[in-house]
Amino acid sequence: AFLQSVSLSAQNCDANLTKTADLRHLRPESRAKLVQFWLDTYYQRTSVSFTEAANEYHRICQQIKDRNSTFYHEILKSAKVVGMTTTGAAIHQQLLLSLQPSVIIVEEACEILEANLLATLTPSVKHLIMIGDHMQLRPKVSCHYLASDYHFDRSMFERLVTNNYPHVTLEFQRRFRPEFVPLLQFYYPNLQSMPTVEKYKPSRHLPKNLFFWSHRSWEEKRGSGVVINTFEAERVKLLVLFLLHCGESPKTITVITPYRAQVNEILKQLQNCQTDCNKNDTLMQDASRVKVATVDQFQGDENEIIILSLVRGNKSQSLGFLREKNRLVVAISRQKTTLVIVGKSGFFQHSCWGNVVDHLKEKNLVGEKLPIFCGKNRKVDENDLRKILTGEVASALDSSTDVDEISDGSDAGTPYASPVKSDVSSPVFPSIACDSVLDSPVQPKHLAIVAAEGADRPSSIARLLFCVPFHVVDDMSSRRPHAGERNSVSLLRLLEDWVRKEGDDATLRKLLDVCYEEDIRGAVVKKMKEKGLL
Numbered sequence: 001a002f003l004q005s006v007s008l009s010a011q012n013c014d015a016n017l018t019k020t021a022d023l024r025h026l027r028p029e030s031r032a033k034l035v036q037f038w039l040d041t042y043y044q045r046t047s048v049s050f051t052e053a054a055n056e057y058h059r060i061c062q063q064i065k066d067r068n069s070t071f072y073h074e075i076l077k078s079a080k081v082v083g084m085t086t087t088g089a090a091i092h093q094q095l096l097l098s099l100q101p102s103v104i105i106v107e108e109a110c111e112i113l114e115a116n117l118l119a120t121l122t123p124s125v126k127h128l129i130m131i132g133d134h135m136q137l138r139p140k141v142s143c144h145y146l147a148s149d150y151h152f153d154r155s156m157f158e159r160l161v162t163n164n165y166p167h168v169t170l171e172f173q174r175r176f177r178p179e180f181v182p183l184l185q186f187y188y189p190n191l192q193s194m195p196t197v198e199k200y201k202p203s204r205h206l207p208k209n210l211f212f213w214s215h216r217s218w219e220e221k222r223g224s225g226v227v228i229n230t231f232e233a234e235r236v237k238l239l240v241l242f243l244l245h246c247g248e249s250p251k252t253i254t255v256i257t258p259y260r261a262q263v264n265e266i267l268k269q270l271q272n273c274q275t276d277c278n279k280n281d282t283l284m285q286d287a288s289r290v291k292v293a294t295v296d297q298f299q300g301d302e303n304e305i306i307i308l309s310l311v312r313g314n315k316s317q318s319l320g321f322l323r324e325k326n327r328l329v330v331a332i333s334r335q336k337t338t339l340v341i342v343g344k345s346g347f348f349q350h351s352c353w354g355n356v357v358d359h360l361k362e363k364n365l366v367g368e369k370l371p372i373f374c375g376k377n378r379k380v381d382e383n384d385l386r387k388i389l390t391g392e393v394a395s396a397l398d399s400s401t402d403v404d405e406i407s408d409g410s411d412a413g414t415p416y417a418s419p420v421k422s423d424v425s426s427p428v429f430p431s432i433a434c435d436s437v438l439d440s441p442v443q444p445k446h447l448a449i450v451a452a453e454g455a456d457r458p459s460s461i462a463r464l465l466f467c468v469p470f471h472v473v474d475d476m477s478s479r480r481p482h483a484g485e486r487n488s489v490s491l492l493r494l495l496e497d498w499v500r501k502e503g504d505d506a507t508l509r510k511l512l513d514v515c516y517e518e519d520i521r522g523a524v525v526k527k528m529k530e531k532g533l534l
Contacts, residue, residue: 310343
């Protein structure tokens with residue numbers, strides 16, 4: 001109020017105040033009036049010049065804009081197709097009007113707000129073609145009440161389709177293997193697969209390339225609206241490390257989850273996996289390169305192997321935005337060859353996920369132990385995976401109490417069993433000197449059991465056990481493989497070189513036969529036990 005009165009009184013400022021020689025003799029009210037008088041005078045002097053400068057600036061900007069528009073128009077008028085975003089179309093409205101397009105093609109039409117799409121429809125448009133999938137995620141709206149109360153998040157495409165406007169639906173998919181089609185036929189009843197998808201080979205290390213790995217752990221809340229599930233994050237980490245340990249490339253694996261907080265938790269777990277991967281530097285580096293994203297971020301993308309962490313599980317039966325079928329469709333359709341869902345299956349049974357869970361249970365694809373191939377088909381939980389990764393291989397895979405064995409042919413008749421069977425053993429043993437397991441000229445003291453990575457990564461031969469002379473092992477450890485060359489390739493070549501120099505073809509064949517023999521692990525373990533080495 002004081003400043004307002006000063007501002008008003010400054011307009012009638014006493015001329016004597018402006019002539020005061022010593023301001024220290026003025027009262028505070030007079031000083032304030034004088035300061036305000038000076039400010040008003042300065043503003044009046046500069047406002048005229050500022051207005052003139054601003055007008056000149058706007059005039060020049062408009063000239064530049066008009067010149068650019070003319071320049072762009074001259075370039076684009078000769079083009080048969082012009083591409084732009086809906087935001088770009090709104091910004092360059094005059095340019096769009098000057099081009100007078102007769103046909104507008106809208107890609108991902110279901111992710112575009114109706115208002116944004118209307119901005120592209122100039123009076124010259126005669127034909128509007130919209131391409132999209134209204135069963136996937138809707139456009140993002142900043143104001144929640146506009147979406148919930150006024151359906152502002154519904155695209156023009158979805159509005160027309162749901163009101164039975166004539167449309168055409170593509171019925172053949174080219175993304176994933178045929179066994180995933182039944183999951184989506186609840187939403188796309190006529191969905192079929194192109195023959196080309198048969199060439200996609202599932203991971204050899206997961207006998208069932210579609211599986212719901214269930215558990216009984218509850219979600220955790222961290223602050224307002226922040227939901228994570230540390231148990232699921234731990235499971236996902238161990239599964240990722242196991243696949244990398246078996247030879248899968250980090251580029252072929254993607255982890256998706258509905259919540260940003262769970263993404264951060266999984267990333268933290270993968271970055272702190274020294275104990276679980278036995279401080280294997282290569283494995284830790286590969287783990288850091290695995291992509292982890294939210295379901296919404298990954299819409300439109302795909303990868304060979306998808307691990308889906310569902311997070312939710314609470315006593316109030318609240319699914320959050322997982323209750324939206326659009327997000328469900330996106331989540332279960334990102335994979336090309338393999339999908340492992342990690343979640344609380346019973347919690348999702350009575351929701352929009354119910355059809356998916358029921359279908360998987362009917363096909364015996366739900367369980368608390370995950371089928372893996374590690375030497376032979378096994379069912380494991382997170383503790384068994386941890387034992388495999390930390391080197392406790394024999395106890396983890398030979399235990400009849402911790403690990404349930406499944407017969408090799410149990411899945412042969414189902415479309416979900418991996419058609420590719422690994423032809424080598426997976427476990428990794430340390431280098432241990434022992435007597436020869438071969439009937440060959442090689443002396444027993446020159447033999448060792450050596451683990452080396454598979455040769456055909458990323459298609460996934462996991463680990464090989466070789467019986468080779470010590471000096472060959474020394475050569476391999478001192479020789480750096482060429483780019484793209486795996487240790488097993490180096491080892492095989494060194495083995496062949498050694499036999500050609502010091503042995504014969506028969507010895508070479510015998511050595512290689514043992515290297516690739518499926519039951520080499522059992523034979524080596526038996527021999528080691530006989531010699532008291534294990």
